[in-house]
Amino acid sequence: MRRGVPWETLAPWLVTIGLFVGWEGACRLFAIPSYVLPPPSLVFSEMWVFREALWKNSLVTLWTTVAGFALAVGFGLVLGIAIGWSRTIYAGLYPVMVGFNAVPKVAVVPILVLWFGIGEIPAILTAFLISFFPIVVNVATGLATLEPELEDVLRALGAKKLDIMLKVGIPRSLPYFFGALKVAITLAFVGSVVSETVAANAGVGHLLLSAQANFEVPLVFGGLVALAVLGIGMYAIFAVLERRMAGWAFRSGMNA
Amino acid sequence: MAFVRLEKTALSYPTRDGEVAALEDADLAVQAGEFTAVVGPSGCGKSTLMRLVTGLRPPTRGHVFVDGREVAGPLKFVGMAFQNATLLPWRTVTQNLLLPLEIVEPHRSKLRREKKAYIEKTEHLLETVGLAGFGAKYPWELSGGMQQRVSLCRALIHEPKLLMLDEPFAALDAFTREELWCVLRDLWEEQRFTVILVTHDLREAVFLADTIHVMSARPGRFLHRHTIDLPRPRDLEICYAPAFVDVVHQLRHQVAGVRR
Numbered sequence: 005m006r007r008g009v010p011w012e013t014l015a016p017w018l019v020t021i022g023l024f025v026g027w028e029g030a031c032r033l034f035a036i037p038s039y040v041l042p043p044p045s046l047v048f049s050e051m052w053v054f055r056e057a058l059w060k061n062s063l064v065t066l067w068t069t070v071a072g073f074a075l076a077v078g079f080g081l082v083l084g085i086a087i088g089w090s091r092t093i094y095a096g097l098y099p100v101m102v103g104f105n106a107v108p109k110v111a112v113v114p115i116l117v118l119w120f121g122i123g124e125i126p127a128i129l130t131a132f133l134i135s136f137f138p139i140v141v142n143v144a145t146g147l148a149t150l151e152p153e154l155e156d157v158l159r160a161l162g163a164k165k166l167d168i169m170l171k172v173g174i175p176r177s178l179p180y181f182f183g184a185l186k187v188a189i190t191l192a193f194v195g196s197v198v199s200e201t202v203a204a205n206a207g208v209g210h211l212l213l214s215a216q217a218n219f220e221v222p223l224v225f226g227g228l229v230a231l232a233v234l235g236i237g238m239y240a241i242f243a244v245l246e247r248r249m250a251g252w253a254f255r256s257g258m259n260a
Numbered sequence: 261m262a263f264v265r266l267e268k269t270a271l272s273y274p275t276r277d278g279e280v281a282a283l284e285d286a287d288l289a290v291q292a293g294e295f296t297a298v299v300g301p302s303g304c305g306k307s308t309l310m311r312l313v314t315g316l317r318p319p320t321r322g323h324v325f326v327d328g329r330e331v332a333g334p335l336k337f338v339g340m341a342f343q344n345a346t347l348l349p350w351r352t353v354t355q356n357l358l359l360p361l362e363i364v365e366p367h368r369s370k371l372r373r374e375k376k377a378y379i380e381k382t383e384h385l386l387e388t389v390g391l392a393g394f395g396a397k398y399p400w401e402l403s404g405g406m407q408q409r410v411s412l413c414r415a416l417i418h419e420p421k422l423l424m425l426d427e428p429f430a431a432l433d434a435f436t437r438e439e440l441w442c443v444l445r446d447l448w449e450e451q452r453f454t455v456i457l458v459t460h461d462l463r464e465a466v467f468l469a470d471t472i473h474v475m476s477a478r479p480g481r482f483l484h485r486h487t488i489d490l491p492r493p494r495d496l497e498i499c500y501a502p503a504f505v506d507v508v509h510q511l512r513h514q515v516a517g518v519r520r
């Protein structure tokens with residue numbers, strides 16, 4: 005076997021670096037004014053200047069995202085198990101949930117502000133609302149797609165519904181659950197930032213908006229970079245968790 | 261008194277286009293310790309029979325008796341195996357074999373205390389089916405034939421009095437299938453549980469069973485009954501004996517007749 009450059013491992017880094025280099029090059033080559041598209045060098049130096057504000061606001065966004073996400077996990081698990089448990093509950097709740105999910109969550113933010121005022125609570129609730137749906141659907145799917153034959157095997161041994169859920173249903177839906185967490189954390193992030201740009205006095209979304217109002221374009225981009233870093237970080241944590249907790253699904257070829 | 265008895269049993273499934281009669285006026289008697297095979301055309305109600313006998317579905321009419329009592333609700337001791345091994349991919353082979361013991365009494369309450377003895381039991385059973393030392397493997401690391409062996413072990417680990425097999429070898433290649441016939445034969449010779457084996461492989465039925473029932477097309481009834489008195493223990497060579505071939509031939513005719 006030939007052992008050359010490990011291109012596959014290097015590829016994501018090369019692409020990322022290439023992206024920034026291309027961006028920098030384009031800005032210089034076409035002499036794009038920095039109030040339209042600032043070059044990354046300027047964005048990063050601006051980020052350094054405003055590091056304190058960025059850090060503080062990132063923490064706020066992180067907190068609202070994680071809080072909303074945690075609510076979504078708790079609520080989504082309970083609802084997902086309920087839906088996967090009983091066909092009647094499924095029939096009753098599913099259409100309502102689909103309708104609910106179809107409403108763009110940005111449209112809900114004004115109502116949340118009306119109820120809870122400007123601040124963290126609307127951000128947390130938006131993050132929650134936007135991210136709980138995939139968790140519910142995935143957990144319910146994992147439970148509902150149990151092979152009928154396996155269920156027969158267990159019931160002929162005298163297994164109760166609870167036995168079947170605990171021994172088969174829930175472990176089986178774990179890969180679906182962790183797969184959903186990955187998606188949900190990213191969505192929660194979108195939710196909290198959207199809410200912050202509409203109605204907040206802290207958070208990266210708020211920072212973006214005030215920077216834009218002050219025409220601090222490089223800082224707007226700095227905020228975006230901060231968001232990207234936060235998003236990637238959270239996604240990565242849950243991707244690793246997924247592999248850890250439900251690695252058998254990858255190895256056995258079960259598609260989550 | 262028969263261990264399993266069906267009396268004028270009927271079962272219809274409600275569907276969108278009305279009732280589908282899967283089984284009609286079915287009469288069947290299986291003695292304790294008997295190896296019974298049920299053959300019949302596809303869709304004639306063989307799997308339905310499995311659900312009736314195990315109490316997973318109540319009959320629409322008629323009666324089902326097992327072990328002297330009328331079946332009302334799922335029985336709590338039956339070992340079952342299907343065409344798919346349906347092993348749990350997140351459990352090792354040993355853990356898969358412990359699953360029935362986590363459910364069936366009295367093992368359920370004793371399992372934690374006597375874990376070691378039970379694990380030894382799984383090891384012994386694995387050895388019997390030729391899988392000694394495979395306990396720590398995961399199901400997806402095994403071939404289809406090996407998975408089916410584990411599935412058989414799972415059906416037998418709690419030493420059930422009744423084993424229900426629904427086309428357990430249908431998905432295997434011919435050589436593996438014959439190997440598994442022998443595995444099942446040996447398990448049965450050793451433990452002498454009552455077996456109802458559903459199959460569409462006539463040679464499989466004749467090789468393994470004491471009694472073969474031929475079912476009619478849907479709605480299923482039991483039309484013919486054959487007693488196979490080939491000497492036991494049977495060897496694969498017997499498949500070429502004239503007596504064996506005769507019975508297979510006869511069965512073939514009957515099943516073909518039923519299909520028309």
Ligand SMILES: Nc1ncnc2c1ncn2[C@@H]1O[C@H](COP(=O)(O)OP(=O)(O)O)[C@@H](O)[C@H]1O
Pocket residue numbers: 273274275280281282301302303304305306307308309478
């Ligand atoms: N759950 C069900 N709902 C409706 N019809 C069913 C159901 N299960 C089986 N049937 C019908 O009952 C008949 C017998 O089915 P089955 O017992 O599975 O046959 P076999 O196992 O002999 O192929 C078939 O025609 C099938 O379509």
Ligand SMILES: [Mg+2]
Pocket residue numbers: 306307426
């Ligand atoms: Mg069938």
